[in-house]
Amino acid sequence: MFDREAVPDEAAFLAGKSFLAYRRRGGARRSPLPDFFIGADAAIAGYPLLTRDAARYRTYFPKLSLLSPD
Numbered sequence: 001m002f003d004r005e006a007v008p009d010e011a012a013f014l015a016g017k018s019f020l021a022y023r024r025r026g027g028a029r030r031s032p033l034p035d036f037f038i039g040a041d042a043a044i045a046g047y048p049l050l051t052r053d054a055a056r057y058r059t060y061f062p063k064l065s066l067l068s069p070d
Contacts, residue, residue, distance in 0.1 A: 007041055015040035018060040039064060 018040060019032040035053070039061040042049040047065075051057055054068035 005041075005045075007037060008044055011037070011040040011044040013040075014044060014061075021060060036060065 015032055015036040019027075019036045022029075022033075022036070035056060039049065039057050041047075043061045043064045048067050049057060049064055050067045052069065054066050054070055057064055057066055
């Protein structure tokens with residue numbers, strides 16, 4: 001069973017700041033990628049994140065604890 005939690009305001013703000021950094025680095029997407037919301041929510045909640053795209057999360061969420069096969 002899973003619980004669906006609301007995205008806290010702090011996580012939404014962090015996702016927006018991370019997306020802005022992405023755009024400033026030349027990112028082409030015009031709306032935030034789901035990865036930014038997922039990473040920000042995990043960072044604010046203190047959850048470790050299981051991912052196969054550790055490089056993206058390390059770039060935008062350096063304090064986030066990652067579980068990655070690489």
